[in-house]
Amino acid sequence: xxxxxxxxxxxxxxxxxxxxxxxxxxxxxxxxxxxxxxxxxxxxxxxxxxxxxxxxxxxxxxxxxxxxxxxxxxxxxxxxxxxxxxxxxxxxxxxxxxxxxxxxxxxxxxxxxxxxxxxxxxxxxxxxxxxxxxxxxxxxxxxxxxxxxxxxxxxxxxxxxxxxxxxxxxxxxxxxxxxxxxxxxxxxxxxxxxxxxxxxxxxxxxxxxxxxxxxxxxxxxxxxxxxxxxxxxxxxxxxxxxxxxxxxxxxxxxxxxxxxxxxxxxxxxxxxxxxxxxxxxxxxxxxxxxxxxxxxxxxxxxxxxxxxxxxxxxxxxxxxxxxxxxxxxxxxxxxxxxxxxxxxxxxxxxxxxxxxxxxxxxxxxxxxxxxxxxxxxxxxxxxxxxxxxxxxxxxxxxxxxxxxxxxxxxxxxxxxxxxxxxxxxxxxxxxxxxxxxxxxxxxxxxxxxxxxxxxxxxxxxxxxxxxxxxxxxxxxxxxxxxxxxxxxxxxxxxxxxxxxxxxxxxxxxxxxxx
Ligand code: NDP
Numbered sequence: 001x002x003x004x005x006x007x008x009x010x011x012x013x014x015x016x017x018x019x020x021x022x023x024x025x026x027x028x029x030x031x032x033x034x035x036x037x038x039x040x041x042x043x044x045x046x047x048x049x050x051x052x053x054x055x056x057x058x059x060x061x062x063x064x065x066x067x068x069x070x071x072x073x074x075x076x077x078x079x080x081x082x083x084x085x086x087x088x089x090x091x092x093x094x095x096x097x098x099x100x101x102x103x104x105x106x107x108x109x110x111x112x113x114x115x116x117x118x119x120x121x122x123x124x125x126x127x128x129x130x131x132x133x134x135x136x137x138x139x140x141x142x143x144x145x146x147x148x149x150x151x152x153x154x155x156x157x158x159x160x161x162x163x164x165x166x167x168x169x170x171x172x173x174x175x176x177x178x179x180x181x182x183x184x185x186x187x188x189x190x191x192x193x194x195x196x197x198x199x200x201x202x203x204x205x206x207x208x209x210x211x212x213x214x215x216x217x218x219x220x221x222x223x224x225x226x227x228x229x230x231x232x233x234x235x236x237x238x239x240x241x242x243x244x245x246x247x248x249x250x251x252x253x254x255x256x257x258x259x260x261x262x263x264x265x266x267x268x269x270x271x272x273x274x275x276x277x278x279x280x281x282x283x284x285x286x287x288x289x290x291x292x293x294x295x296x297x298x299x300x301x302x303x304x305x306x307x308x309x310x311x312x313x314x315x316x317x318x319x320x321x322x323x324x325x326x327x328x329x330x331x332x333x334x335x336x337x338x339x340x341x342x343x344x345x346x347x348x349x350x351x352x353x354x355x356x357x358x359x360x361x362x363x364x365x366x367x368x369x370x371x372x373x374x375x376x377x378x379x380x381x382x383x384x385x386x387x388x389x390x391x392x393x394x395x396x397x398x399x400x401x402x403x404x405x406x407x408x409x410x411x412x413x414x415x416x417x418x419x420x421x422x423x424x425x426x427x428x429x430x431x432x433x434x435x436x437x438x439x440x441x442x443x444x445x446x447x448x449x450x451x452x453x454x455x456x457x458x459x460x461x462x463x464x465x466x467x468x469x470x471x472x473x474x475x476x477x478x479x480x481x482x483x484x485x486x487x488x489x490x491x492x493x494x495x496x497x498x499x500x501x502x503x504x505x506x507x508x509x510x511x512x513x514x
Pocket of ligand 1: 114143144172174180192194195197198214246343345
């Protein structure tokens with residue numbers, strides 16, 4: 001057996017007992033592991049710094065601080081959803097025919113989690129915690145750029161959870177491919193190109209998959225925005241994690257009326273942010289994670305400059321350390337430039353000047369991506385109206401992508417950003433399948449069971465009339481009585497038929513054609 005298959009086989013053997021201990025016990029154990037992660041945060045901060053070069057404050061605030069809070073949030077979301085519950089089946093089935101139906105959410109079995117490198121710890125929270133709380137075993141495949149962070153996360157769970165319930169598969173894309181072959185459900189977070197391959201294979205295997213892919217988020221700055229706060233918010237969401245964030249603002253549409261003032265504010269801020277090693281607390285923007293991503297950023301900026309963009313700040317790595325790229329502000333950008341059309345995933349913000357908000361919405365939607373967007377305005381009603389027309393998974397007014405850290409809010413996208421839903425009760429679909437239980441307490445056979453006869457035909461026809469023209473049946477007592485009498489006779493007819501052991505000569509007609 002190949003190593004990944006063996007991991008999944010072991011996880012599959014451990015899963016039933018994990019499911020069997022029940023939600024409360026699972027929640028207690030996952031919470032204990034998350035608390036241990038939080039207590040050990042110094043170690044993960046060191047690993048994140050070593051493996052990704054990320055800024056210490058960013059690593060602390062958006063990753064190391066998160067596990068316990070995330071688990072607590074997910075317990076609140078999952079507890080009511082995973083409880084067995086009664087379904088509101090139609091009244092006649094309930095009251096006249098003695099049925100009830102219940103819904104249970106059953107874990108899929110072994111969930112595979114394939115993750116990127118941009119949040120070496122945080123990327124695991126959204127898929128792994130709910131997968132475990134739902135009763136699944138999990139096999140995690142971290143990015144080959146950040147394997148030790150993945151191992152640290154899994155080890156903390158392994159110390160507390162039963163053996164083999166959670167495991168890690170280390171390696172490159174081939175390991176991810178192999179995992180896709182064996183698990184019962186898969187959550188993939190990463191690029192569009194890989195996401196497509198993974199989704200295709202999961203489709204062939206008919207296993208549920210959630211793909212959360214890239215983004216090229218737009219921000220729209222309206223004429224009435226609080227420009228100082230907006231400049232701070234847009235700068236933060238463009239440069240946070242050196243722009244290596246699927247929910248980073250990559251294009252900002254600024255209406256002409258305030259464009260000069262707003263762009264001047266951005267320019268001044270971008271120029272004063274300090275670039276340097278992530279361990280240095282007196283630095284704002286840390287280096288990129290890897291050379292391949294840095295090359296994409298440089299290519300996008302070069303393409304924009306060639307097509308007429310104006311570099312207001314940054315745009316050159318000269319004098320900077322390894323993998324460092326400066327905060328870069330490009331003005332006069334337009335669609336057709338790679339910085340506007342594609343995902344740059346670096347500390348680069350493209351300014352697109354527009355006539356008005358209507359043009360901004362139209363252009364924001366002209367994208368192959370649809371993850372987040374934001375609208376910056378003092379007028380909430382107008383902002384809400386614009387938000388309704390934007391084609392993305394999450395729109396924020398006067399903020400951006402903040403909901404990603406809130407287990408109660410669905411995190412999802414449209415178009416090339418993928419169809420996956422992370423967080424919220426809606427995300428449980430990939431971790432659980434619905435299982436319905438029907439309980440029949442009636443002593444009578446159902447009236448539509450064999451044998452067929454004219455009574456059943458009448459019941460069917462009268463039901464059509466009852467549904468279409470109820471008064472026509474109810475206001476004609478003769479017809480109503482005939483309907484009810486047929487309904488009462490049917491169970492007796494069926495009982496007589498099945499109680500007949502064949503010794504009585506049958507007096508049924510051969511044909512009950514109407
Ligand atoms: P990739 O798609 O290159 O890799 C993602 C993961 O898939 C890695 O673990 C990778 O392994 C693995 N992998 C590679 N090839 C295969 C394969 N054929 N089958 C299965 N798994 C495979 O993405 P990046 O790591 O470069 O991450 C950056 C991307 O992630 C960006 O586009 C970003 O927008 C997106 N992202 C989306 C988020 C969202 O919530 N929507 C959140 C965070 C990032 P290895 O690294 O070892 O090659």
